[in-house]
Amino acid sequence: MGDHKGRTSQPDFHNLYRHGLIRAAVCVPEVRVAEPGFNARATVDLARQAHDAGAVVALFPELGLTAYSNDDLFHQQALLAAALDALAEVVEASRTLRPLLTVGLPLPVDGRLFNCAVAVHAGRVLAAAPKTYLPNYREFYEKRQFAGADAAVSTDIELLGERVPFGNDLLLTATNVPGLTLHMELCEDLWTPIPPSTYAALAGATVLLNLSASNITIGKAAYRNDLIAAQAGKCISAYLYSAAGPGESTNDLAWDGHAVIFEQDRLLAESERFPSGAQLIRADIDLEVLQAERLRTTSFHDNAAAHRERLRGLRQVRFELELPAGDLGLKREVRRFPYIPAAAAERDALCYEAYNIQVHGLAKRLAASGIQRIVIGVSGGLDSTQALLVAAQTMDRLGLPRANILAYTMPGFATSTETRDNAWALMRALGVTADEIDIRPSCEQMLKDLGHPYADGESVYDITFENVQAGERTSHLFRLANQRGGLVLGTGDLSEIALGWSTYGVGDQMSHYNVNASVPKTLIQDLIRWVIATGQFDAATNQTLQAILDTEISPELVPADETDADDGAGIQSTEAKIGPYELQDFNAFWITRYGLKPSKVAFLAWHAWHDKDAGEWPDNLPPERRNQYDLATIKHWLRVFCRRFFQISQFKRTCMPNGPKVGAGSLSPRGDWRAPSDSEPDVWLEELRRDVPDA
Template sequence: MRFDNLYSHDFARIAVGVPLCRVADPAFNAAQTIALLNQAAADGVAVMAFPELGLSAYSCDDLFHQRALLDGCEVALAEVLAATADLPLVAIVGLPLRVEQRLFNCAAVLLRGRILGVVPKTFLPNYGEFYEARQFCSGEEATVDTVTLLGQQVPFGSRQVFAADDMPLLRLHVEICEDVWTPIPPSSFAALAGATVLVNLSASNVVIGKAAYRRQLVSQQSARCLAAYVYSSAGAGESTTDMAWDGQALICENGELLVESERFLRSARLVTADVDLERLSRERMRQSTFGNSVRLHAGQVRAFRQVPFTLGLEHDRPLALRRRVERFPYVPADHSRRDERCEEVYNIQVQGLTQRLASSGIHKLVVGISGGLDSTHALLVAARAMDALGLPRTNILGVTMPGFATGERTRAQALRLMAAVGCEAREIDIRPSCEQMLRDIGHPHREGAPVYDVTFENVQAGERTSHLFRLANLTGGLVLGTGDLSELALGWCTYGVGDHMSHYNVNASVPKTLIQHLVRWVAETHQLGEGTDSQVLLDILSTEISPELVPGGLQSTEAVVGPYALQDFNLFYTLRHGYAPAKVAFLAHHAWQEVYMLAEIKRVLRIFVQRFFRGSQFKRSCVPNAPKVGSGGSLSPRGDWRAPSDSEAAVWLADLDRIPDQGQP
């Protein structure tokens, strides 16, 4: 199996075909269906759905009781079935079928010349413009569970899950049109029975507002069922005696619309989407209420039968992912949504901080200001919290504490920032107290022969933290933490000091890439007030991220831990979705290949795996209180992440070693 084949990473390419049709012309409709099938197979599609009653057309009315039409539909089905003989693709087509002297509106599930099963429609609309009960029987009225069709013994019934043995996460269920418009659709129980891809063959005439309603209906059903939902509609060629048709096709995944067809076309169309089956499976494992629902509806679940099949997809050829993967999963790409996200994050952080201040009876904050990104954001949150409480911003004590390697740029930015915010500002030179500490502990550092080791760095970090806590004692304040989610994930924080320990931390569930956008949003929208120095925020954003602890040149954080853009990407898919490194790298390469070679993505991911899974958990197990801001997760042991402090990274590193450096098999 190739690394650069989407099926190697539990994606499945799903398609909806909306062919041209002719009313009561099964031969023409079969030819149109076969043409789209061949096109889809060449594109690597695994599952393809067509419209309801597509071989006959939906709008035949009482023609459905004519033997010639019904015979012609079975001949058309045989033609489509023969065309699937060499196609590694499940085709789901609609037609009327006679079973035990009754007529059913059915979906036939076809693969490689075999009819896997036939699914009858359960709920027949008989209101408004619909008269289906005049021609058809509900699938619930069937008295058999097997039929003979085109010489094959075929499972018959609505409670079937079609299970691919060579793609364990691909489980299909089929329902028809009105079934999903009911209070409890059959697909809801099918999802509890394990179906991950729910397929709806629909005709669905169009009226004003119906397209939007369909979109909402399909999206919500996919979200409730933690599934992909595939929806078809009839298009051009259906009778317009009393109705019109728009050919809307939709594919949704867990509430997200992946693709929608153009409507009202006078030509056939094919839409595809790459569905992440692992994501769906992971969400079902994660959400305990899904399992509870299985237990509560055990009788309905046990009524389903599994129909196994072998898809036989080609895994030995490149098949690139055709799906938008955001480079910054924590940050919306759309500008308006990004602004909305920024405001929401600030409101969550401010609400958490104001509640902590109000409940503790403390009205003052102490914040260490480095002139860098994280402390800037924490100070901005503190200012908005004071505004919300009706307290003066001078109740915030901002303290900048230059050390042995503090640059003039960051020092000046810290002072400008505190002036722009309007808090009380102090500057404390920590070098004398650090030198005393180094002497007291017998550190070999001397002016003539300096030793810049971890102890030298952490003495400075520790002195800053000690000053902040003692200032909080002196002023009756609360020390506000500044460390962010990305630093916690990578263990890039010193245990017990300012980027790890505080009385309350507003940044602990906010990743570095999102903090950058939050600060930019404040600057661009003048949240500090018109006429204030917003330029200082932009200057801070353009400053290299550095701890500034070792003299003699720029100490770059990203040179050690890797680019935060990649590390936040790795964090999101590891923490939120639980993906193994090979899949994370596959997604990262898809999103970032114009910027980073696969070898660099793999190198940075190795840093993440080693730092996240081994050696850093003990820091995360005792983090201060902090509000969770997003569904992307947090690392608090009281929230999203509980892990042993002494685990190994061996299985993740082994999976990482499966990744080629250049994207070859």
């Protein structure tokens, strides 16, 4: 894994383990109090299910081989002996099972009794970790039966005839899975200000395992999730948690069998609560994403350095996993639109924040500069629409008249009646100072000055012909700003900046301030939908905004009847040239935020975008976002992205104007992205060619 010498990885492209993911399972067996034999069989049954599901890690509850609720029965020698027999049964069964199993039982060590997590794999006990912090308050009396980890003298113990590492300082490292290091802690350990898993994560553990019992009271499940999300988020790790379930004694307590899998603060899987029988949940954890996040988070490593003496004392326990082959599917949601939440309430909240970040940024720039007018070109397209909406709200917030927005539509050789009408309708609806400048005469003069064939009546629609129009629009806007004492508001979005889909030095690349600089095209669309849905303008304005959303994305620089559009519509289509923005935004997110290899991005894209049955679509996904792409199409447009992003367009990003960071990424050289303008794209293109099949 990770070594491409002498082989091609294409045959196993659809195998999740090839792409730095692992499948983990959390198991909640039905137990019988003080009957370890039954509990061992229940454990093995779920372990086999985890094996069959392709998992390589399976977590079980605290004291699951005896049940948690034995109280003083834990001091009965017969029960302790039966617990060891149950462990032996699990160890023997593990010889034919793939996953590393973590099970709970009481172990006598150094004349004390410890509540332990035991790691079992391939017929061996790898390690035993005692619980560090014992609750002894309210309904808990654990110090009556057990000792905490600090009471242990031994650092290894005799267990089932083998010497086994013993302690809360053990890191379980899979030697053949890059980035997979596990740590075990138990229940109350998580509830403390500094859980043992914090030090483990700082020392390299990426998957934190909590064997818990945790009785249920009203509201406690939500609090558990908050704790786990916070711990996994701060530790930049995955966190698996299993609480005791059916069969525990209900003398004075109740149990809900709560099991969850988090990756950072993201919930990947959650069990049914209060089940009538055993449960198993599974999810796929992205180790590469965790490693990428840690690689970039300097404060994480500074914190580790501050505790280096303690971290040096942690011990490694190494083992090798057998990895399942073939296509196992993917047990995690891969959002088609990673910049945009899927849930409606979260999406609305994001749009509200994004909109207000843009407004706040522009308001501050105007206040700081003492400028009270905005000059903006309005094309009738998405980006200028969003920028104009932000400008209108900014004037309202500053208590300035919207007439201070000097908006110009500037038709050229290919401007359609539809977009021109939309631009005028929007400007009128917002009450800005609207005007029109026909740029064709000045463009014709420049083409003539250049000796361009078009000036002599020839139908030559080359890049010069296109950029003369783009340049004339920008030249007019900047000179108008000089004349009227205004600030030129940029309109280019993050997607265009990533792909270099702009003319150097013109309005979609250069301005005095650009509110859309870190807003991808897909989010621009959602922001406009949000404005419509929240009724911020009247019905006529909303109709115009919807018309803009429904219009083909086009630079409108080449006359419609002169394009090479395959569909016969004669529209100069942006997406036909550089790819669907929904795919390219997906590529931009994973490549710029996490630095993933193109083959991994293609794997994720395929799971997000390939053909789906009707029942697989999320209920909240609108019809316009139910496009489908096969692997060959994904690979083609990813190739376009890699070439344009890594080779063609960085020099444009190096001199971006100011603009606020809005969401998950920015390509400003003063923000998230610094790169040379003269790099080569070959390593990305070759990896894509080699490791992604064509179909």
